[in-house]
Amino acid sequence: MSPPSRIGALVAAQRRAERLRLRIAAAAAAAVTVAAVGLLGLSGWFITGAALAGLGGLAAVQAFNYLMPSAVIRLLAILRTGARYAERVAGHEAALRALARLRPQLFAALASGSPGRALALSSGEASARLVQDVNAVQTLFVRLSAPWGALAGAAAAIGLTALANATAALLLALCMGASAAGSLLLARRLSDPAGRAAQIAVGSLKTRLSALESAAPELRAYGLETWAVEDCADRARDLDRSRITLTLAAGWLTVWQTAAAAGAVVLVTLAVVSAPAPLAALAILAALMGMDSTAGLASALHQNGAAAQAADRLDALAASPSKTGAEQAAPSSDTVALLGRSVSPPFRLAVVGASGVGKTTALERLIGLRDAPAGRFSLGGVDAADLDPARRRALFAYAAQDVRLMDASVRDNLGLAGAFDDETLWEALDDADLGDRFRRDPKGLDAPIGPDGARLSGGERRRLALARAYLRSAPWLVLDEPTEGLDAATEARVLAALDRRLSSRGQGLILVSHRLAPTDLCDAVVRLADERSALALGQGGQPVGLFDPQLVQ
Template sequence: MTNRPFPSRVGALIAAQRQAQRSRLRLAAAGGATVAVAAACLLGLSGWFITGAAIAGVAGSAAVQAFNYMMPSATIRLLAVLRTGARYIERVAGHEAALKALARLRPQLFDALASTPPAQALALSSGEASARLVQDVDAVQTLFVRLSAPWAMGAGVASSALLAGMASPLAGLMLLLAMGLGAAGSVLLARRLAAPAGRQVQIATGALKDRLSALEAVSPELKAYGLDRWAAGEAAHAAAGLDRAQIALSQAGGWMAAWQAAVTGLAVAAVIPATLGAPLPMTALAALAAVMGIESAAGLVGALLQNGAAVEATARLDALASPSSARQGSAPTTATLTLSADGDRMSPPLRLGLIGPSGAGKTTLIERLVGLRDAVADEARLGGLDIADIAPHDRLSLFAYAAQDIRLIDGTIRENLLLAGPADDETLWAALEDAALADRVRADPLGLDARVGPNGERLSGGERRRLGLARAYLRSAPWLVLDEPTEGLDPATEAQVLAALDRRLKAAGQGLIIVSHRPAPTRLCHRTFRVEGLTPDGRVRLTAHRQQALV
């Protein structure tokens, strides 16, 4: 059903799910084969019965009395019931297998995305990630649902050829040749027309969702600057690309349907003369068996039409789930931090401040430290090891991080806080108190269960920042890393937040690395470094700025 093998990792996941769902897939295949046989026999027998009954009626009352119509009519009813029941079993079993497989596949792919190197995972936009985890995984569904198509086609071909052969062996042979021609033409049309269109549909879907996600993220700015029409035009342009791909796929389906119709006519035209000399009812049986023989390939044609999308989806998913290329090394045994600026070994509860002009590299340095960017050699050391030789996961475990750009999920305050790890309500409220956000949450009738909206749109900028700060407080790590934690806060709220931060650090014995343009946060620090920019080899250049006694 595919024109190339599955990429390795996704192929292994799909193969594992096929194995897990093999009983349902076998049941669906048996149902499909039964449907094909019942349909061929039903139509062939109906043609024979109607023609035979008509001839008996013309021959006179004696022939009518001799004609046995009870057995054929009962058999026709049986075949109709059998076809309906088998179709139900095929659809239910096939789709149940697909849905259960996809329900297990999506979490595995999300885990694969989350475990890729940070530079790779964070480079994927939210819209593109959504397209791959939704549309691309949905396209893979055909690899399960359509597994019964070859069995149904095989059973339909065999039963139709056998029925036609009962009228004349030559008729059976002509039908086999016509069905072979139909299958070959369908494969050719699928490769030339349907496969490229299907692949383009998947790519265009990702491009559209990527564009819509980017526009949605800046929708307030677009409204403020009166760019609504421009944004609508950008979305329409991306949607037009998807429309063109879907039209091309529909046209490919139309050509394949037209080919099937032409082959059906050719098969009937070839089978009828081949039954010359056979009784007229047998000729009718052979002609209608030819129609059902070509029709039995409909499932395969449908699978071929969707094959391009499935192949492209597996390729895109495999790129998403590619094995980590990050260098693996020894994990640090201590949280001792050494910066290239002076070579001193610093350990919690030391508090370290980073200052410098905007764009100098302060955020770049801490993101390299915590494992959100690829590290540069000889820039910093953790536990005596160069951070470039430590896997991002091992670096990340040493830090609790509140970024400058706070990201929130479209859920409740509780759900956003629990991203840091399990905690009871008392602990959650304590973190909100230290972030000066508890009063705001208590004022909401739902409290911790109040929803924040997409990326926290129901909160103000300062409230979003403090919720991110509270979430960082809940993570147990040797170092607390804060990037502009009081930006956008009024002086009174800033003083409240910093006083609570000082108390929290003293109680926990936690180290602090803080980035800030404001003087108040860096007054908490024992040491301050100034970030001067990047060196030619990409390292962040630091100079020791200030050192004061421990408080």
């Protein structure tokens, strides 16, 4: 049995929250189709009756009541316009309000969910899901009024046609049923697969564009711009083909709707041939408009495939990992057991080792950015594998080796760590040896840094990420190559400030570095031969044997 759809539950919750607006939209849609059917049918009756009265002479003209029908026609025209406006406003407002709440919920699900799932998504794919797929889900709200409009229009058309002939009304009902059934079949056979393919193709194109954009400097350096353009063009052509197929499916739906409408008009005309001319005109035009009222339903069916594929993709994004009883427990202390040691703040531990042995991976498993294997790490006496990643991340402030920055101001990038006053922000920048750099900028904390910090040097980008980690209140500060790319003088200032900051706050430090100077700040150094083994190093880097977890309490 498949697990319940979380996106389905979120959409259902938003439908309940927007129940009033959706009901207004449905009622307005019904009013639109009823008014449209009545307007065309009554106009046909009125024009035909007036023509016959004119042919009947002056007495017939004087007896013909043209005031009441013309007033009703004007009323129906106003009602149709007003109801259409109400339907669009209420339906789209409900959809937009719901989507405004859905996007943060989905982003929170991605940020707090399984690390393996989150890391498997590229930035382009995540963007496509949170933008393109959520926009497609909008149709799950907007199209809710379509069935009500179609049913109301059908009922009005059948009722008016019955005034001329019961047989005509029955034939019209059968034609409407055939039209709806055929539209449903065509949508499932043609529109659904094409809509799903188009939704996937959009995600693929955005993923590729994001990947190539991030590698733009390398592509220019190696003269691969033409290859990149062609590669994107191939993805764009896939998207174009899927959209062409989707458009062709819409065309076949239109052809079927037109053929069904033409058949309905012919059958109704034959059935009312013996009825009075005004009623015959009313029945024929009402039948035509009644068949047209099902076009909105066909349009909704045409969008089913894209909406369903978007919902499936979002459901994978929003899926929650199963919770166990152990995952509900919180760590009882700030003690961390890793690589054979149990340490607590303000202890400082350095992890060194050759490139590729898994130092960064070990840290990411510890702090909840990757899934933790059972029995490898514990936090506060609880196996890290049994803790929700969000509970693990709460214990650590992290500055990664791979620095990621927003295309925004210095203040906005620091603000990811929380809301702080300017004094606190400047203090963090000073401790990262960046305060003077941004004080010289006329915009100060509001200075833009460009896409991923393009306006900063490599060392400045790293130190800005370090300042952001300083702002987060957590028992442990975890730094991965914090001084990589810095000259000796800058490194000395950064490390001196780091030493003072750790001492004043009583914060623990877990450090990964290939450089000797940062490890001098630490109480112990672990050389990692692989992700499962650790060797203790004493003064001067001499090995002193495998760590015993009881050596440091």
